Amino acid sequence: MKTKNFIALLMATMLAIIPVFAQKSNQNRATVVFNVTMDCHSCQQKIEKNIAFEKGVKALDVSLQKQTVQVTYDTRRTTVEKLQEAIKKLGYKAKVQQDERK
Amino acid sequence: MQRIIFIPLLFLSFLVYADITGKVTDTKGDPIPGVNIFWLNTQSGTVSDVDGTFKIPGSNHSKQLVFSNVAFQGDTIHVENLTEPLYVKLNEVIELREVSVVQKSPGVVKHRFAVLQTEKITVDELCKAACCNLSESFETNPSVDVSYSDAATGAKQIKMLGLPGTYVQMLTENIPNLRGISSVYGLGFIPGPWMEGIQVSKGTGSVINGYEAVTGQINVEYKKPQTSEIVAANLFASDAGRVEANVNTGIKLTPELATGVLLHASDELMSLDDNVDGYMDMPMIKQLNFINRWYYRSPKFVSQAFVRALSENRMGGTVDGNYRIDIDTKRYEFFVKNGYVFNPAKEMSVGLILSGSIHDQQAHYGLKHYEGRQDNFYANLIFQTNLDEHQKLSAGLSFNHDLFDESVEGNVNINYSDNPTITLFNKEYVPGAFAEYTLNLHDKFIVLAGLRTDYHNIYGAFVTPRLHLKYVPAEFLHIRTTMGKGYRSPNMLAENNFYLASNRALVLDNNLKMEEAWNYGVSLQGYIPLFNRELTLSGEWYYTNFRQQVVTDVDSDVHQVHFYNLNGKSFAHSVQFEANMEVVKGFTMTLAHRFNDVQSTIGGVLREKPLTNRYKSLATASYQTPLKKWQFDFTAQFNGGGRMPDPDPVNPLWNTEFPAYTILNAQITKYFRTWSVYAGSENLTGFVQDNPIIDVTNPFSNDFDATNVWGPTHGRKLYVGLRWAIDR
Numbered sequence: 001m002k003t004k005n006f007i008a009l010l011m012a013t014m015l016a017i018i019p020v021f022a023q024k025s026n027q028n029r030a031t032v033v034f035n036v037t038m039d040c041h042s043c044q045q046k047i048e049k050n051i052a053f054e055k056g057v058k059a060l061d062v063s064l065q066k067q068t069v070q071v072t073y074d075t076r077r078t079t080v081e082k083l084q085e086a087i088k089k090l091g092y093k094a095k096v097q098q099d100e101r102k
Numbered sequence: 103m104q105r106i107i108f109i110p111l112l113f114l115s116f117l118v119y120a121d122i123t124g125k126v127t128d129t130k131g132d133p134i135p136g137v138n139i140f141w142l143n144t145q146s147g148t149v150s151d152v153d154g155t156f157k158i159p160g161s162n163h164s165k166q167l168v169f170s171n172v173a174f175q176g177d178t179i180h181v182e183n184l185t186e187p188l189y190v191k192l193n194e195v196i197e198l199r200e201v202s203v204v205q206k207s208p209g210v211v212k213h214r215f216a217v218l219q220t221e222k223i224t225v226d227e228l229c230k231a232a233c234c235n236l237s238e239s240f241e242t243n244p245s246v247d248v249s250y251s252d253a254a255t256g257a258k259q260i261k262m263l264g265l266p267g268t269y270v271q272m273l274t275e276n277i278p279n280l281r282g283i284s285s286v287y288g289l290g291f292i293p294g295p296w297m298e299g300i301q302v303s304k305g306t307g308s309v310i311n312g313y314e315a316v317t318g319q320i321n322v323e324y325k326k327p328q329t330s331e332i333v334a335a336n337l338f339a340s341d342a343g344r345v346e347a348n349v350n351t352g353i354k355l356t357p358e359l360a361t362g363v364l365l366h367a368s369d370e371l372m373s374l375d376d377n378v379d380g381y382m383d384m385p386m387i388k389q390l391n392f393i394n395r396w397y398y399r400s401p402k403f404v405s406q407a408f409v410r411a412l413s414e415n416r417m418g419g420t421v422d423g424n425y426r427i428d429i430d431t432k433r434y435e436f437f438v439k440n441g442y443v444f445n446p447a448k449e450m451s452v453g454l455i456l457s458g459s460i461h462d463q464q465a466h467y468g469l470k471h472y473e474g475r476q477d478n479f480y481a482n483l484i485f486q487t488n489l490d491e492h493q494k495l496s497a498g499l500s501f502n503h504d505l506f507d508e509s510v511e512g513n514v515n516i517n518y519s520d521n522p523t524i525t526l527f528n529k530e531y532v533p534g535a536f537a538e539y540t541l542n543l544h545d546k547f548i549v550l551a552g553l554r555t556d557y558h559n560i561y562g563a564f565v566t567p568r569l570h571l572k573y574v575p576a577e578f579l580h581i582r583t584t585m586g587k588g589y590r591s592p593n594m595l596a597e598n599n600f601y602l603a604s605n606r607a608l609v610l611d612n613n614l615k616m617e618e619a620w621n622y623g624v625s626l627q628g629y630i631p632l633f634n635r636e637l638t639l640s641g642e643w644y645y646t647n648f649r650q651q652v653v654t655d656v657d658s659d660v661h662q663v664h665f666y667n668l669n670g671k672s673f674a675h676s677v678q679f680e681a682n683m684e685v686v687k688g689f690t691m692t693l694a695h696r697f698n699d700v701q702s703t704i705g706g707v708l709r710e711k712p713l714t715n716r717y718k719s720l721a722t723a724s725y726q727t728p729l730k731k732w733q734f735d736f737t738a739q740f741n742g743g744g745r746m747p748d749p750d751p752v753n754p755l756w757n758t759e760f761p762a763y764t765i766l767n768a769q770i771t772k773y774f775r776t777w778s779v780y781a782g783s784e785n786l787t788g789f790v791q792d793n794p795i796i797d798v799t800n801p802f803s804n805d806f807d808a809t810n811v812w813g814p815t816h817g818r819k820l821y822v823g824l825r826w827a828i829d830r
Contacts, residue, residue: 039125039127039131039133039154039189040127040131040132040189040191041129041131041191042131042132042830043131045131046829048730049730049773049775049829050775052729052730052731053731053774053775057729058729059728059729060728060729
């Protein structure tokens, strides 16, 4: 019985955590898509790992298939140019594709 | 075979003869220079550059572009009207037919494309649990169980398809390893942070690696200097007093030559006795472990060299030191692998593997003493070629030599001749020959048929047939069948010396025969689209039927463990269901359930094997925040009860059954750019087996027995760790 309660508690905690992390306010958010030439899975991982820790980055979708890096960022804390520079610094060519869903 | 290619097949028929450009990489994404690239059945070809790029004129004779390099599995790609660069990923050849599915990697990858039912446990998965060593790597895996073989030495044993780990062929870098004496404590010899991945395949597997696999093969790949981090380090500490440090490096000296070092040191700073029975809950284990490896690759030749040295001391027994278990192990290993491609067009290659080890173990169990040394030498020569587009042939010769030099002082006898001290000296020579044929019809229907014949200097000649089929009637359904034979020469003392941690007398019949079993399996895998995601369902049934077995009888006499030849039936059924899905982005769940029915003729009666769980369920939940900065992992294992060895009918000191129990593990990981920290808990509810040691107060009495173990002997464990790496 004790064990069952424990599992229930843990499950509840895990489920409770998710919305906290998923919560977003849409103020000052912008999304930009870069065309980035990536050759491999580890390039994708490298970009995911590093760009996630750039200032102001809120969401990230790196697609090897589409050769794109989609970044949602806080407009008060970073700019398209800064993000582009960050990708270039990792050794990849990055061109702004278009602005989506301002 | 497996590859990731992004060929938008634009239907522009007038661009046929344009140059084709692209890049070849390995599974890690590192460029592969020196890959032969040519149009099938033509003379038109090129070689990839240092950075893996290539350019080849279009061909009007062939549409099949072949990629071939000795160190990698070749690939043939149908190219038509290509306007964009071609990205080709090749698998390393040492993985033989293991296939890495490169995609957003869930921790356990069930190989869709492999013929054998194979799961790959990736680094991502290994990082979900504390994973101090190989024995702890299966906590989140439903197919492999890990249990303690006794309460005093901490020896861990795996179980697959309900049967002990000795029927699983353990491989490191696709070379048989952890056999004989090293099988008892060997799972602890492979530190978690050293591993690049683990492949688990069920059934008898390929004949290329020998005849020993009965229920499955588990292959461990260590980190490789050419693909690993430049330098990585891991520190770990638990509240049970365990501290560990691991370092690995990979340095490319030239574009062709790379070398790496792997280091491990661990110690236990205190002994714990939470259940206050006077015994340490876990033995105190000190280990130093070292690997140096080299890798050389030129367009047609690839070579690897590997040396390893290990020293381990484990100390258990009573806290006051009155009854002491003290086991010292020294182990040395080497291997050399060489491969040469002499016809890239047909992927015709020859490979030679040489390996050897020296294992030396000195063990004291109270007043008993076991001393064992095992020297092994192994050679495998493999020739491979493609017969045509669909057919492949591998054939070769192998040689295995084992030398066992063992002595036991204590309560042991062979064939009831009462002798306080016995020595065993055993030399085994096994030359063998094998052939394996693969037919692959567009990945829809695959046949893998293998046959080997070996001659054993003690047991004579024997034949090992194996057949694996795979059929994909539709993209969402994969059906596999397997049947095959496996053999094992019994080294009962070497593999069971942990029984000295009881005062049962070890009785070995002296005419023990080679173990022989058939294994059959059917598995179905469904990939079902659901809410724009994919639900993976799988169901499988495996049946192992022993024609010859050495029975370990702990039932007939409570003061004896008797090893004798099977006289009657012995079999194991294992049925498993599994569901896996990324429920919402970043949140993945796995549910699995397995039934075991394991029976053997013990003391003339067909009955359930003792200390075997009747079922096991596993639930795992894993959540990663969108930017992969946090990760939460939770695992629940539900272990079904089972039968205990028969207690003394007059004076029963334990129950006839053990109950079902639940183990919970949880871990949180926080990632930073170059490092990460993790904290977690194993056995969160602190469940421990009651009374794991029989007659615990009298370690020198007849009744003393620390081998009746079915559950954890150590309660809740908390741990923290740190990982740091400079990526390539």
